[in-house]
Amino acid sequence: MEGARRRASVHRVGAVAGAGAVAAGLTGCAMVREQVRRVTGPLPAMFAPLPGDRRAVAEARLVLQRAGFGPRPGDIARVVAMGPRNYLEEQLADRVEEDPAVRWRVDGLDVLQWQSEAPDMLFSYPDGQLLTEIQQAMLLRAVYSRRQLREALCDFWTNHFNIYAIKKDGRVLIPMDAEQVIRPHAMGRFRDLLFRSAHSPAMLAYLDNEQNRKGIANENYARELLELHTVGVESGYTLEDIQQVARCFTGWTIREGFERGQFVFRPELHDSGEKFIPFLNLRIAPGGGKRDAEAILERLAVHPATARFLSRKLCRRFLGSEPAGIVERAARAYLRHDTDIRAMLRPILLDGLVAQEPVRPLIKRPLDYLVSALRALAADTDGGAGVQQHLQAMGQPLYQWPLPDGYPDRTAAWTGTLLPRWNFALALAANAIAGTRVDLQQALRALGARTDPDAVDALIQVTLNRDPEDGDVQLVRERVREHVKRARGSGLASSRVMAEVAGLLLASPVFQWRA
C-alpha cells in the first residue's frame, strides 16, 4: 500500500520534471531521481576541526571505522561528545532518524520499487541496469545512512549469505533477497534471517536447490547451509548429514511462468520418506512435506555450533580477532536471547571494540575503502556507474563474488590491488568521476586554512581524521608537504595542488586500514 502510494506520488513529480530531463536522455524513475537530487542538493558537509582530545578522537575513529563505513565530517566530534558507548547503544537501538534526502535518493531506484510491487517485471529489465542499480542501492545507503551499524551488518550478511549475480537469474532475484531477506533481518533474529534466506529464490537458484528433487538430490545448498550459513565445517557433521538435509530440501524451488521468480514448495518433487540426521540426532517422520526442512532450519539456528560460528565471524569482522572471552559471551547471548543478532553484538562492540585495547588491525576491503573516502570528503555521489567502475577495478564489484563464502576479509587478499585504489583517490579528489563531486575548498575554508602547510594539515584532519601532530601521520605530513612545495615550484594552480594532496592522503597506507 505504502509502496504503491509512494510510486504514484513519485510519478507525479516525474510529470512535473518535464522536458529538460527527457532531453537529457533520462527516463522514468531515473528522471525523478535526477529531479529530486536537484531539489534536495548534496547533504550538508559539516567540516570542522577535530576535538582536541587525541585519545578520544582515536577511540571515536575506531568505532566509526569498525561499526560502520568510517566518519563523515562532524561524526568524530559527535561521537566524542556523546561518548563511544552511547553512540554504539544508539546504533544498536537502530532508531536514529534517517535523513530524508537519503530515502529520496535510494527509494527512487527502479529495482527497489519493482522488487516489492511486481518482481517478475524485473525479468524484462536490461541486465546492465539491474546490476548497476542493485549496487547503487547498497552504495548510497553505505555512504549516506546515519544507521551505519545496520549498513555494516547488511554488508556482513550479504557476504555471509553470498549470491553471485552473474549466475542464472541472480541479477533479477537479488533485489528481493537484499530488500526482503537481508535488510529487514540484519539486526533482528538470526532464526528469521536464516528462514527467509532458505526461502529466497536468489539463494535457491545460486546454490542449485531449485534442481534438488526426489531421487536426484542436489546437495549444493544443503552443504553450504551447514558449512557456511550455520554450524561451520569444524562442527563435525558428515556427508551422510549433508545428504539427509538435502533430501529434506527437495521440492524447495522457484516458480516458472505465472509469478515467475517466486518461491514455491512442490510436494510432487519432495522426497517424503523418513530421514535421520545423525549430527542433529533428528528423526523426521515420513509425510512431513515442507515441514521437514523447516525443522532442520529451526534446529540449526539454535545449535551451539551456529552460535559459536557466527560469534567468531562477527568478532573477526568487527575486532579483527577472536578473543576467547568475548566469543563465548556473544555466543551465550545469542542462545539466551533466541538468536538475537543485537544481543550477540553487544559484548563484541561494547566489551570488545570499546573496552579492549588495542584491537587488531583490519584492512579496508575495496567497498570499505571507497565508501570511507566518499564519506570523509562528504562527496555528493549518485553511487552509479562512475564509482562502480572504480570499485570493480579495485576487485570488489558488489554481488559478483562467485563463491558462496563472500568477499574475503583477509589482508593478503587486498594488498595486490592498490594501484586502482590510488587512481580512484586521485580521480575523486580532482572531481574526475562521473556522478560524484567533492568540494575541497569548502573544507579548507571551514578549517580556516590560509597557507599551504595549513591546507595540508586541514586535509589530514578531513581525510585521516587525525591531529596533524599525531605520530602516525608525521611521515605522510612531511612527504605531502614536500610534494606541495615541488608542485608549487612548477607553477601548478592551488586548487590542483590541493586535489593532489587530498588524493595522496587517501592513497596513503594509513587510509587503507580500518583504524
Next chain:
Amino acid sequence: MKRRWTRRQILSGAALAATGCVVAGTHRSGSAWASAVFGPGPGQRGADTLVCLFLRGGADGLNMVVPFGEDDYYRLRPTLAIAPPGDRTQPVGARALDLDGFFGLHPALGALLPYYRDGWMAVVHAVGSGDHTRSHFEAMATMERGLHAGTGVASGWLGRHLAATAREVESPLRAVAISDTLPDSLRGATTVTALQHLSEFRLVAPRTELPEEAHARDHQDRTDALTQTLRALYRGAGGAPEDPVVRGGRESLAAMEAVRQIDPANYRPAPGAQYPDDVLGRAFQQVACLIKADAGLEVACLDMGGWDTHFGQGRDTGLQPRLLQILGDTLAAFLTDLGPRAQHTTLLVMTEFGRRAYENYSLGTDHGRASVMLLLGAHVVGGRVHAEWPTLAKDRLEDGGDLRVTTDYRDVLAEVVRYRLKNPALQEVFPGYVPRMRGVVRPG
C-alpha cells in the same frame, strides 16, 4: 612415447637463446629493477608462466588436427574434409601436414609444425567436458569453472589455483586477462587484473582542460610527481615496517615501473617474431611484453572468437582456415618473441566443444562434443597426438553424430597445474574430481 631430442631441436634451442640475448640486452634495466623487488619470478621458483588461450565458439578439432587415416572422416565430410598428406590430386597447400601417419595438421597451422616435430607441441584429441547441452554459454561456463557439467562451484579453475597458492603479498600482475572483463576461469581470486592494453596499468593523473599537447606534457609531469610521492609514502610511512599494505604498495610501484620501462605502447618484438596484424597478435604481444618485464606474471588469459562455423567454414580456404592461420602464426611468433623465456612458459589452447562429425548443408558444421587441445612449451610431451581415439565409426559417435569425448579436459589441466604450475593441491582446483594423469606434460 619417448622424448625425441632431434638435432633440429638443439639447433632451434640455440637459435632461441641467441635471439634471447638480444631481448634480454634490450630490457635488462627494467627486468633487473623488477626482479630485485619481486625476488624470484615464477620461472625461478620452478613454476612456468601459463598462457591460456580460449577459442570461443567451439572450434572444429576434426579439421584442426585431421584424422586423415580414417575413411569415415572423408565419408562424413565430402566437401569440408582436408586431403591426406599424400593426395597428389590436391595442391600441397590443401593437404594435411602429416603428424604421425594417422593425424595431420591443417595446412593453415603450418607455422606450428616445426614445434611439433621438435617436441615442443603436444596435441590432445577427442578431449572435452561432460556438458551435453552443446550450448556455448553452458559449455564455456563448465570448462572455465573446471566442472564435469552443469551445476557446481561458480569460481574458475585458475581462480582456485591462484587462491590456493597465494602468498601474503602478491604482484598485482600475477594474473592478467587481456580482455575488458574478467573471464570466468579467473574468478575466485582477488589479485587479478583485466586490461585491454598493458599501458592501462599505470597511475592516472586526472584530466585537465588544457589543449591536447599541453595536457599531454602536464599529464606526464603530474604522473611522475605523484608517483614519486607515492613511492615516498610507501617507503614505510604509517604503520610498522612490515606493514603488508606498505609491502603491497611497493609491489605495485615496482610492477608499474617494470611496465613503464618496457614501454608497451612502443613495444618491438624480438627479431624474427612476426605477429599477424590482428587483435590476437596484439594481445599476445602484450603478454610477451609482460613476461619480459619480469613483473611477476603467473597466469595470462586470452580469447579468440569466431569459431562458431555453422556456415561457410571452408576447407583449405575460408573462415576456419583464416582463423587457423592467425592462430598458428601468432603462437609461433609468440614463442620466437619470448626467446629463452619460452623455456619457462606453457601455452594452452582450448575450446568449449568441437563440432559435428558430419558437415551440414551450409558448408559448415554444427555444435558437437569432443575437440582438440594444444599444449606448447619446453616441458610438454610433444611430437605426438595424445588420444584414446574413439574413431568416427557410426556406432562410436556420441549421440549419433559427434566425436566422442574420451579424455576429460580436466586431466590435461590437472597435469599443467601440478607439473608446470607446481601446485599439488588438485582437489582445491578440481573439487570432487580425481584427474587421471595421462603424461601430456613432464614434471621437472
